[in-house]
Amino acid sequence: MAATPYLSPSDMKYPEWQQPLLEVLVEFDPVKLPEKIARAEAAIKARLLQLARMIGHQEELQAIEDGLSSLRILTIHSSRAGSEKSADLSTGLR
Secondary structure, eight states, X not given: OOOOOSSOGGGOSSHHHHHHHHHHHTOOOTTTHHHHHHHHHHHHHHHHHHHTTSSOOHHHHHHHHHXXXXXXXXXXXXXXXXXXXXXXXXXXXX
């Protein structure tokens, strides 16, 4: 059974990109995390392309910047965890 997100899309101000971001934030499986990060980044980039043709939307742009910061931190953490796991495996083989 899939984990239930803490917020439903109807509770979100910008669900088209916040829903994939939330799925990243509640994902604990390091194998699934890279795919979910990529999906969230794609949703954010698509929205940024839409906003580039519009005036205003400063509040959403700030929310996107915050979301991208979260993704960067999770990406760094995920890659470090993968490196540490690889190092542990190679050390165990010696």
